[in-house]
Amino acid sequence: PNLCFILGILQRSGTNHLYRLLREHPDCSGPGPIWEDYLVHHSDLLRDYTNRLYTRWNPRWEIDRIIGPPETLLHCLGDGLSQFLQLQMTRNTVTQPSSIQGVSEESKPRILLSKTPSVKGAGDLFSFFPNDYLIIIIRDGRAVVESGVRLFGWNYESAMRNWAVSAQAILELKAQYKDSNKKLLILKFEELIKDERAELLKVFDFLGLDAEVFDFEHANSLGVAGSSDTNKQGSGVHWKVTEKRKAFNPLERFSSWDRKKHNRFNWIAGRYMNEFGYDLDEVGSNRYLYALTNRLFDSIWIAKRSIWIAKRGCSHIVRRMVNSMRQFRLTRRSL
Secondary structure (H helix, E strand, O other): OEEEEEEEOOOOOOHHHHHHHHOOOOOEEOOOOOOOOOOOOOHHHHHHHHHHHHHHOOHHHOHHHHOOOHHHHHHHHHHHHHHHHHHHHHHOOOOOOHHHOOOOHHHOOOEEEEEEOOOOOHHHHHHHOOOOEEEEEEOOHHHHHHHHHHHHOOOHHHHHHHHHHHHHHHHHHHHHOOOOOOEEEEEEHHHHHHOHHHHHHHHHHHHOOOHHHOOHHHHHOOOEOOOHHHHHOOOOOOOOOEOOOOOOOHHHOOOOOOHHHHHHHHHHHHHHHHHHOOOOOOOOOOHHHHHHHHHHHHHHHHHHHHHHHHHHHHHHHHHHHHHHHHHHHHHHHHO
């Protein structure tokens, strides 16, 4: 099967929800046990490895002409990664959704789903998987931040900045492949929640799947898994499927935000929200005070970040010194 990569702008953006819906299609498979594979998250290491190899080889061998440029090796590495993921379809014993049980050898799934709640490394995805599918799901940054704070204890400032960095990466990726034939689709979590059927039809058309064989009623009845509401209700963080309550509304996560939070978020990520078509709350009429206050917060953030990096660097140096001393002592004993 072809791979379909489902990447989220950040954790809490709806990758799990879309993944569970697509698994219900008889031509899709997401068997596990690698539920979040981060396959492209660390792809920069493989690109660096490839570049180092090509630099190491003798130019007189004419590798680029005879075998191919570095992209050729990246494609081969991607084939190996694809085969590794497909081992899940033959070796796992996880129970499949009812819609794909009893699938015959002649009608094996055409799409193998891969899910990662991050877009880090997404720019290199088509270098490894030039013929596969990429779906990026975005979500209102304020909802992502608030959900992450509730469920994982994120820091508001860090979460806002991380969302903005990921948003910029998505926009760059969109521009990079705007006029190409690469299979890239960007979805909004809010649209999926508001009109699930329409968004799924869009996805099925993108993947070349038959929508007639999909049970939309059954998909709509799926419970909730991993919602920050479960933690709010005092049941702790878990991924067990629970019944969707009447009060369940993931689109109002940040309804309790005060002006201060909106002010800070707009300063950090407002331009990306506008690019994605989200409306922002007004932050007041005094633009001078707004800019001055946020620049002050920026300076505080930079100072804290610099201290943290310095401490981390010192810790790393100390660890290396300790390890060196241990190695020295072991060497003396062996002598």
